[in-house]
Amino acid sequence: MRGDGGRDSQEYLFKIVIVGDSAVGKSNLLSRYARGEFDLHSKATVGVDFQTQCLEIDGKEVKAQIWDTAGQERFRAVTSAYYRGAFGALIVYDISRRSTFDSVSRWLDELNSHSDTTVAKMLVGNKRDLEEIRDVSVEEGKNLAEAEGLFFIETSAFDSTNVHKAFEIVIREIYDNVSRKVL
Ligand code: GDP
Numbered sequence: 001m002r003g004d005g006g007r008d009s010q011e012y013l014f015k016i017v018i019v020g021d022s023a024v025g026k027s028n029l030l031s032r033y034a035r036g037e038f039d040l041h042s043k044a045t046v047g048v049d050f051q052t053q054c055l056e057i058d059g060k061e062v063k064a065q066i067w068d069t070a071g072q073e074r075f076r077a078v079t080s081a082y083y084r085g086a087f088g089a090l091i092v093y094d095i096s097r098r099s100t101f102d103s104v105s106r107w108l109d110e111l112n113s114h115s116d117t118t119v120a121k122m123l124v125g126n127k128r129d130l131e132e133i134r135d136v137s138v139e140e141g142k143n144l145a146e147a148e149g150l151f152f153i154e155t156s157a158f159d160s161t162n163v164h165k166a167f168e169i170v171i172r173e174i175y176d177n178v179s180r181k182v183l
Contacts, residue, residue: 012062014174015085016167019107020092021100022073025126028157029092030068033167038157055168057175064088064171083114087178088170089121093141095154096130101140108148120173124166125154 018026027049031037034051049070054063067086072078091107093100104123111119123145125136138154145152151169155162 011060012175012178014062014064014087014171014178016064016066016088016090016170016174017083017086017111018066018068018090018092019073019078019111020090020124021094021097021103022071024092024094024097024100025157026090026092027068027070029090029124029126029155029163029166030066032157032160032163034066038160053167055171057172060175062171062175064167066167078110080114083111086115086119087117087174089119090124090166090170091121091150092124092126093136094127095125095136095141096127096133098135101125101136101144104144105148118177120151120170120177121149122151122153122166122170123148125152126157128154128161129156129158 018030020026028038030051031039034053050065050067052063052065054061056062067082069078069082072082089111091104091111093104111121123141125138125141141154142152151173153162153166153169155166157163
């Protein structure tokens with residue numbers, strides 16, 4: 001999506017959504033990325049929440065508007081409005097809870113059924129700091145990502161590992177997708 005009428009100050013605006021089962025760390029990944037904050041007892045308010053991050057790529061100002069389900073998934077009621085216009089997605093599971101990994105294909109199906117454009121997708125295995133109770137191996141994550149054509153990364157919102165990297169790889173890929181189309 002090209003920005004608002006070519007104003008130099010804001011050339012690109014990308015919507016990115018975060019999906020995954022309840023309590024995998026979606027809200028904390030976003031608050032860690034956008035505000036540098038982590039909350040051990042976070043209780044999301046039900047609804048939709050988004051944060052905007054600005055960054056510069058190739059001398060262009062890029063705004064990433066990152067949406068969090070904010071608890072909607074607990075009721076399996078993530079609406080089509082949530083997905084509409086998304087150019088990127090993080091599909092998150094918790095490496096210490098296999099059931100959340102098993103749900104990834106359902107989230108992918110849902111994402112694919114709502115998108116009508118190329119969506120840059122990153123599979124995110126969060127809570128990497130909980131190595132001692134790991135329930136999903138790095139290899140399994142990698143293999144799934146490869147089979148589904150996704151980027152893959154393991155993160156920890158708790159200690160910040162790879163959080164910026166996860167978002168920025170997706171933003172860069174969207175930028176590349178969009179600039180290929182524009183040129
Ligand atoms: P959401 O429901 O997917 O948005 O998950 P939240 O961000 O609300 O996190 C659910 C719980 O997991 C909270 O108690 C968080 O403190 C915790 N949590 C989130 N990310 C991490 C992480 O990287 N490591 C650990 N150890 N806990 C995390």
